[in-house]
Amino acid sequence: MALHLYDTRHREKVPFKTIHPGKVSMYVCGVTVYDRCHLGHARCYIAFDVIYRWLKQSGYDVTYVQNFTDIDDKIIIRAQTEQRDWREIVDENIEAYYNDMDRLNIQRANHYPRCTDYVEHMIGIIDVLIDKGHAYVASDGVYFHVDSAPEKYGQLTGQSIEAVRSGASGRVEDQSGKKDHKDFALWKAAKPGEPTWDSPWGPGRPGWHIECTAMSLDHFLNEFDIHGGGHDLRFPHHEAEIFQGECYTDHSPVVHHWMHNGFVNIDGEKMSKSLGNFWTIDEILAKVDPLVLRFALINSHYRSPIDMNESLLKDAERNYAKLLDVYETMVKQLGQGEPVNLPHPDTASAQPLSKGLGMLELMGEHFAKAMDDDFNTREAIAKVLTALREMSKILDAGLEESDAHAFAHYCVEWLEETAGTVLGLLPEREEVLRIKIDPRREAIAKKVEHLLEKRAEARASKDYATADAIRDELASLNVIVTDTADGPVWELR
């Protein structure tokens, strides 16, 4: 099945068609860098990271652009209250952004334009819009005149122009120079103490919506394949972009596919700064492993809301541990040299290994099918988990040594492609082995081994009181002992 994605504009899943064969141009609205990122940002950028990864995996040559909004009311206010240069705040938060994203194993976009580098472009676009009669100069800036292109209204949210007209009539009390309350600012005239740029309409700074239009069109000329962002950006931000972009370029559509991710909720309510119920990425990563968080966030479809809570994280922790555990086991079993041949994968075979391989192959196909179906990561993870079970099952049954190596090769490859490359959930192969030589573990290994020996002796002589006492002692060292068929194993808690 070919890739389908949900297009906000069409309100349904549509076949994905690119403007240029084999190439994808993708723009995602980035953050306004007045503060640190929170969980909601993590969700958004992980979602588009997975989309980016899957497009590449599907053979597309993807150009991914994500901006930084580095000038805005909030940044100015922040600078004023903190008595600092706004540029300092911006740089600091951009650095923190990269840091957060790296920790979540989010691949870098190809370009990260900053608004302030595009002010010239914005002025150029505004100029054209004025010439074409879509914008007008007022006392306090330049506005886009929505009624100059009414047919473009409500493309993403389905709201009628009349409804908004009446809906807002009660609270249009701003003293701006707008002719109509639906109009939005393209250029804001300077106020005292604010950073400003020169323009034909006097000193000032760009409006929020024009920024994304300028940056996306600068990278992609007149049209591009995917425009993404949070659900809340549909209106007015993205609808404003449709007005600006299409009126400026005379192309329709400029954006071929609109994609919006769902929100992170806390106790059923949207996480937001005004409600005070947000967690920054930094805060949550102090408590949760970054890849576990990543797992938790892609363990649901990118468009559905996620209600973040303890049990969700616990669930993710368990499943993720299982994934790592099987992966680690397989990596350790790789052995030396080339793998020998495995039996032919065949779900109908009576031979367990052959049948198991058939199951894994099938899960791989289902995985791809899930991803092709509007990037259904939830379903894709279900396939990975089923595959993990299958792998453990085959391992449990016992394999000849050469089969075990070959099987491990197969499994490692399978996992690295699905859970690794596509979902971004696996650490580096070396990293997995390095966990074994954790310095904390090294430090107490001798002592633990010694105690385990004594415990083994006690158990052999059925002195279970002593055995349990030793286990308690180990527990006080934060060592968890688990008896398996191959003897006890231990790990640090």
Next chain:
RNA sequence: GCACGGAUGUCAGAGUGGCUAUGAGCGGGACUGCAGAUCCUGAGACCGGAGUUCGAAUCUCCGUCCGUGCUCCA
């Protein structure tokens, strides 16, 4: 109020017009001195009503409830 999206077992959550996943939890079994891990296995759901259909959780309509947007927001 208008717009958009939801409602699936105890919970979280996918889903194809006929058979339903996945994980946790719960029940049984194997292995265990015990615990845990692992494997096998069981029970358990499709908001209400009407319609289309041989057949609806899936399509249509009505209702109820929930979330989000209509203002800066990922």
